[in-house]
Amino acid sequence: MKKSNILLGLAGSLILISLVAWGYQIYNGLIVTNMRNSFSWGLYIATFAFFVGVAAGGLIVSSTVYLFNIEKLKPFTRIASLSAFASILGAGAMILPDMGRVDRIWNIFVYPNFRSPLVWDVIVISAYLLITFLSVYVQLLPDRKKEGSRFLNGWTKAHSQEEVEAFSKKWSKRIALVGLPVAILIHTVTALIFATQASRGWWNTAVLPPDFVSVAVASGTALVLVISLLAVGKEQFDQHKGAFQIMALIVAGSLVVHFFFVSVDLIIHGWWGSTEAEEILSLIFSHYGYLYATELMFPAFTMVLFFTEKGKRSYRALMIGSVLLFIGVFAHRLMLMFPAFNAIPLSLSIPGAGIESWAYPVALGQLQEGMPVFVSSWAYTPTLVEYGVTLLPFGLVLFVVTAALKMYNFLPQKRSM
Amino acid sequence: MRLGMVIDLDRCIGCRSCAVACKSHNAQPPGTWWNRVFTHGASFHQAAVGKDGALQMEYLPVSCQMCDNPACQKVCPSGATYTDERGVVLIDYERCIGCRYCIAACPYGVRQYNWEDPKKAKERAGYEKGYEYGYPADFRDKDGRLVYTPNRPVGVVEKCTFCAQYTSRGEQPACVKGCPGKVRIFGDLDDPSSEVSKLVRKRQTVRLKEELGTSPKVFYLAATKPIR
Ligand code: SF4
């Protein structure tokens, strides 16, 4: 009880800090970020992609229960749906501060351009938000009827508890099955925002969408795992061990698929040996080597850990593995930006001068003493304001999850639903 | 009508007059350049490049290539970027939501963002107070869409418009008028008797990053300097 109040307070202050930072940014313009014309998307979009990724878990876990009839996971379908709802809410919120004119956001709905992957993304993310909300709602119905809660619950008055239970059971299953393709779609479409752009060699590959799905299954399931571990606590860990093992296996298995995609992607980028590809490879392996190593090593460690007997069975190992995975996946999302924007698309060869690839400089969009006006690469590091604004989805997810866990019973004790 | 431009690199002296004319006629804020001129291969403009003592110095002006298959327009979620009936790719400054997807999509690095209010940017850069440059009035297309205004709203994207405010009444773009070498030829690619059409037909032309399939309407005549 007390712990949850502290967490709510923390979540509240994260949200508050981010709103203040966002307000400051709205007042001054995006000049307070370190993004510039040559590096036009940064931490915000990376964080957005991260939260879209972890939002997968919910419906992946719930639909595994129904598709493969895995009873052991059943007690966690509520937590799964909740984590999905919270994450997609966070993702949706993160995109707003990135818009320079958030006050005109309605233009997307009034004048949608259906050729834009961004419009598709708005559609599937809204659908997912609705589906995960409904999923949480129907699963909580029976409990809330018992408690006599009225809010959005009035219609159940005319029905018996048994009827409501049956309704909840039937619809949880239906929503999980409808939700699964939408869960896959949010990653596919988010990846397509990037993958469709032939101007950016780092993104422009058909392997990006399936890879997004595999990373999402891994990190989304890991989030469900972490929330479940925290909700269950060390004391009851043994009771649900079977479920945690299955989740660990889902994580590790999808990481195998992810590394497979990464390898073919690197081979295809590298094999032909074009100057553009070489530039990208040198960016990821030398310039951003540390970040790339984080992206590869941390999830690789988690994958191995979750395959070992010891790793699957220990509370601590599962926790550490998941957290390392989150760090790795976050690095992965950042690495979506760095190599893409620091390889200037307009690069030309001048054979007579022995130059194979010359990047045509881009105007930064800011004139300041000591800084060049035209650059061919930009050492982007987020500013303090950007970090502040980025707390928004973290605060929201923490708030929604803690508040929901506090208000409702998400772990049906020994009760089969 | 498909407006296009031919740029004769043989004649370009790298003086950047076009960039300056463009910047001032279109009231671009400090740090923003719709039109750039650089020396091929060099990290500084007007520096020669080469190997074994054989040096060369060629110039390459780049602004919006007015693609017939414009990635910027296809990604724009709100339809702020559009192609008008003359084939000119334009941005509606009242529609743009500032998502910057188009900046990521454009292969030519020509799209410029208003990271801050241009008035503030001018003040910060130390421009004289009250000094305003550029075409002074708003310009709207035939549907009333705002495609030119001297101080763009903060948070929107801007780029070359082929000087919509001038060319819509039959005048030439500022870069064409400002070029001392008569490097730039502007006209209707659909009209077979226009100078641009003739040049595209008769001379060998190059389009930038043609392999990406953007179909630019800006054509370059190579700097030939015949030696045999
Ligand atoms: S050059 Fe860039 S901004 Fe201009 S039309 Fe082509 S893609 Fe759009």
Ligand code: SF4
């Ligand atoms: S920044 Fe403006 S013009 Fe560019 S894609 Fe977004 S809404 Fe369209």
